[in-house]
Amino acid sequence: MTTTAAAAPVAALEHISRVYRMGQTEVRALDDFSFTFRQGEYWAVMGSSGSGKSTLLNILGCLDRPNEGSYKVRGEDTQDLDDDALSELRSRHLGFVFQNYNLLPQLNVLENILVPIFYQDVPPEGIEERAVELARRVGLGTRLHHRPTELSGGQQQRVAIARALINDPALILADEATGNLDSTTAQEILALLDELHGEGKTIVLVTHEASVGNRAQHLLRLKDGRIEEVKHNREGKL
C-alpha cells in the first residue's frame, strides 16, 4: 500500500502564508507553504526553533487563520467558516496533544477526557462508556476519578491522548508531546502514537528530537516557514 495518491487528503494547505508584523519588521512564520496530509499518515515535523512548526500546527488545528492561501479540512475550505463553525470543526474532527498536557485542574480524568464532547450540541450515544474505555486503553482505568495534580506527567499526557481520541478525530495534532517527559515515559507515549497510527489515525507530531522524528512514518523538515526536506522513513502502516 502506498500513500501517494491512494489515500484521501485530510488537511490540504495551498500557498499558505502566515505573517507577523512587529512594527517595521515582518516575520513570515509560514511562507507560501503548500502541503497535503493524507488519511492514515503519520508525520513528524522538525526544524530549528522559529522555523514555523507551531504556526503550522495552529493553522492545521484551525486555531489560527493564514493571511494568504487556502486550507481545506477533509475537502472543506476553512476560509468561509466563522468562529463557531471552526470551533465545531475542532470539537468534531480534530484532536490536540500539547507539550504541557493542558488538562483542566478542576476536572477528574474521566471529565477531562469528555471535555471535547461538552461542546457538541448532541453528544453521541454511549460516550461515557467510550471515555472509560479510552482511559483503560491508555492505562488509566483505575484512576478515572483522580485529578490531574494527582497524576505523573506521563499519566497526564495519556489522559490528554485519550481526550484527543474521544471524538474519533480525522487528524491528531501533537506539539512536542514528549518534550516534558523523560525518555522512558516518552517511549511509552510514542508507542501509543504508533499504535494509533497502526489503527489508521492521521497524526502530525512536532518534535525537536531526531530519534522521535525518525521513528515516524514520514518526516517534514521546515526552515524559515518553508519546506526544507520531505523524507519517508517507512512506507505504509507499521
Added chain:
Amino acid sequence: MIRGALWRTVRLGVGSLMLHKLRSMLTTLGVLFGVSSVIAMLAIGEGASKQAQDQIRALGSQNVIMRSIKPREDFATGSQATRVVSYGLLNEDLARVEKTFPGVKRVVPVREIPLEVRHQDRALNPRVMSTLPIYRDVTGRVVSEGRFLTAADEAAVANVCVMSDEVARYLFPFQSPIGEKVKIGADYYVVVGTTLSRKRLGSDPALAGEVSASEVFIPLETGRKWYGDMQVKIRSGSREMEEVQLHEIVMEVDAPENVPMVAAAAREMLARNHRQRDYELVVPLELLLQAEETKRTFNIVLGSIAGISLLVGGIGIMNVMLATVTERTREIGIRRALGAKRRHIVTQFLVETVVLSVSGGILGVALGLLIPMYVEYKYMMPTIVTPFSPVIAFGISVGVGIVFGLYPAWRAANMDPVEALRHE
C-alpha cells in the same frame, strides 16, 4: 439535554469557585450585605410604619383631639409653699365646639384624676379618666366584659368604673372584677366593665414605662362632684395646686374630608381664647399623612443604600471575575482548542458570576430574615417581612451577577485561542 448542559455548567462553575474558597466567599460578601440590608431594613421600616399607622388609627383617623398641656413655668418661685396654677382647656372651649363647629358629629370631654386605684393590698396609678359614655364609641374602645359607662350612670352621678384589662388583671389576679369594689382616692367604686387593653400610643400621656395603656373610666359628673377642677400635687416638699377644667376634648368629624377644616377651626379658636400655649392639637389624619410621607422618604433612602451596596457588591464581583479570567486564560485557550464556541465561554463565566452573586443573595436573604427576628426579640420592635422582598432581593442578586458578569465573560470569549494557549 439543554437543561443537562446548563446543570453541568453550573456544577463546573461551582467546582471552579471551590478551587478558591476564601476568595469566592469574600466576593459574595458585598451582595450578601446588600441583599440582607435591603430585606432587614424593609422589614423594620415596614414594621415601624405599620406600628405608627396603627397607633394613629387607634386614635381615630376621623378625630381631632385637643389636649391640655402645662405651660412652662415662667414665674415659678421656690419660696411659695402653696400656689395655684391654672391652665388648659376650658369648659368654654367645649361649649364653643359644641355650638359653633360645623362638621363635628360628636364631642366628648375628658378629665383626668391623678389618684391611685386600690383593691385590698394591690395599688396602681393608671390614667383615671372621667368622661361621657360616648367616649367608648368615639375612640373605639372595646368592652371585653360587663359594660361601659352609661347615661344612667351619668344621671345618677354613680360611683362606678370601667377598667382596661391590664388594670383588672393586676388588681384582680384571681377573679373577675365585675361587681367588685375598688378604691379611687378615698372613695369606693363598683367595677361594671372592662375594656380590651390596647398598646400605649406615642401620643398618650406617659405613664412610667408601661407598654400598654392602663386606663380607668368613671362618669364625668362623678369626677366633677368628688374632685372638682382643683387638683393638688405634692412635689418635692411644696404643695402645688393645679386647676385644669378639661384635660382632653375629642371631636369626631362627620367625614374624613372635613378633618382639615375642623382642625383649622380648632387651631384658630384655641389661639384666640388662650393667652398662653397651654394646649395641643392632635390630628391623627395629619399624623397619618406625615407617617406616610416619612415612609416614602425612608423608602427612597433605603432604596439608594441598597442600590449603592449592590453596585459596590457587583463591582467587587466583576473585579474578581476579571482577575479570574486573566488567571484562567490558559484554561480558556484549552477549552477553545477543544471546541468551545464563544457562547460556551460566555455561558461558563456568566454562570460562575451568577453562582457567586446568587450564593451571596441566598445568604443575604437568610441573614436579612434573621435580623428582623433578632430586632423584634431584642428591641420589641415590630417588623414585617413582606413575602415579595426576599423574592425581589434574590432576583436582584441574579441580575447583579448577569450585569457585572457580562463584561468579564465577554473578555474571556474574545481571547485569541493561540495567545491564550501560550499564556503561562
